[in-house]
Amino acid sequence: MQKYNLLQLIRFLIVLGALFTVYLIFVHTFKFIYPILLTCILSLLIHPLVVFFESKFKFPRPLAITVVMLGLFLFFVGIVLLIITEVYQGTAFLAVQIPEYIQTFVLFLESFFNTNILPLYEKIISFFHSLDEQQQATIQSYIRSFTDFITSTGTDMLQNSLAKIPEILAVVPGSLTTLTFILLATFMMTNDLENIKRIASRMLPEKTRQSTNQLFHYIKLAVTGYLRAQLFLIFISACLILTGLLILRVEHALTIALIAAAVDLIPYLGTGIIFIPWIIYLYAVADYSLTIGITVLYMIVIISRQILEPKILSSNIGIHPLIVLTTMFVGIQLWGIAGLLVAPIFTVLGNAIYQAGIFQALWNFIRG
Incomplete structure (x- = not known):
């Protein structure tokens, strides 16, 4: 009985170790294998449409794949163009209205400042001058520390943001290359999907x-x-x-x-x-x-x-x-x-x- 329980524990640890190994491999290799995963997903998604064109219209498989991929591409382009057209008309309207909105908002800020901020500022200055020199020096020290913190934080954020711009621009060629790879690989995988299934079945x-x-x-x-x-x-x-x-x-x-x-x-x-x-x-x-x-x-x-x-x-x-x-x-x-x-x-x-x-x-x- 104890031997049987020990074997169960060993098999459980084997399963747990295998799952943990797969998890580690997936996490550390995801940035390299995600184009392949996307290719597999896209290929499986468009495969039923390819089969439909093959059986219904007697298209050769490469032509059916081309028609499906091109049709989906044109569909998404059409949706994007429709959105752009509608947004263009809306932005043309906003281009006329936004200056008026900005002017109204600026007037609101000016009124809010004169009504609320300025009297509060005057009260704070009056209270500040009523304090003795040591208290004034302490407050000034706190204010200086706070402004230094804001300045250093803002500077660091700006430097980090500017430093990321070359990284973002460097991603663009890689993204285009990845997209090209995914499209070509999707075409080739869909074209040979049945052969891939047969090979995997034999193995x-x-x-x-x-x-x-x-x-x-x-x-x-x-x-x-x-x-x-x-x-x-x-x-x-x-x-x-x-x-x-x-x-x-x-x-x-x-x-x-x-x-x-x-x-x-x-x-x-x-x-x-x-x-x-x-x-x-x-x-x-x-x-x-x-x-x-x-x-x-x-x-x-x-x-x-x-x-x-x-x-x-x-x-x-x-x-x-x-x-x-x-x-x-x-x-x-x-x-x-x-x-x-x-x-x-x-x-x-x-x-x-x-x-x-x-x-x-x-x-x-x-x-x-």
Whole structure:
């Protein structure tokens, strides 16, 4: 009995060590292998479309791949051009209005300074001169230390920012090279995908091959479901914003809604990039009715997304909403705001691994 338990412990440590090794390899090699991973994902995603063109229109495989990749490229270019056209019309309007907005905001700041800051400054100066010389010297010392700290901090931030500019510019050629590699590799991998599958099938044992096929199948379903859910959430946010802006009679509502939908893709920040400065400005210029309206609209968008996200994710990736909500809460506790992005990904992959029976296979191995 003790020998059996010892063998179970050894097998458990083997599994744990293997998983930890895979994790370390993935973390330290991710910056080198992520183009290959993206290539595999893109190839698997466009493969059904390629097969459709092959079977429906009798296209040769290279031509079908070219048509699919070119069609997707033109589709995204068309979407970008539509957004640019609408944004151009909106910015042409804003180019006329912004000087007036800036002038109004400057007048507000001037009035606020004369009404609130200047009297407070005069009171502080009067109080300062009523102190004795030692107290004045102490206060001046504190002020000098504070200003020195602000100056040094600002200088360091500026130097670090300027120092990063060459690094950012150096990334651009590498990014173009990586993008070119991904596109060419996607074409070649999709062209030979069936051969790659056959070679992998011959190399792997039957049981491993079945588990691997199931794993890739569920990962594909989970990834496509996750992307579909995110796009649907962005579409809902854009519709809510457009409807709210039309009700509030805001000009160029479609432009603002499209920009908001685009920035909603940015993790952590999302539509707050647009709404928070806008609300502050409206309050500053005393447009209180529109301030309340935009604030309510922003809160509706945020709350609806937080309520709908677990439900939509669960319906698209096949996980109970409570599990999605729990993993998002745990993700926030572990990684902060980044957990909102990381937790669903781990949930998707974990569910795919579970559906493929990998956990059961590892448990069977440990039990012997």
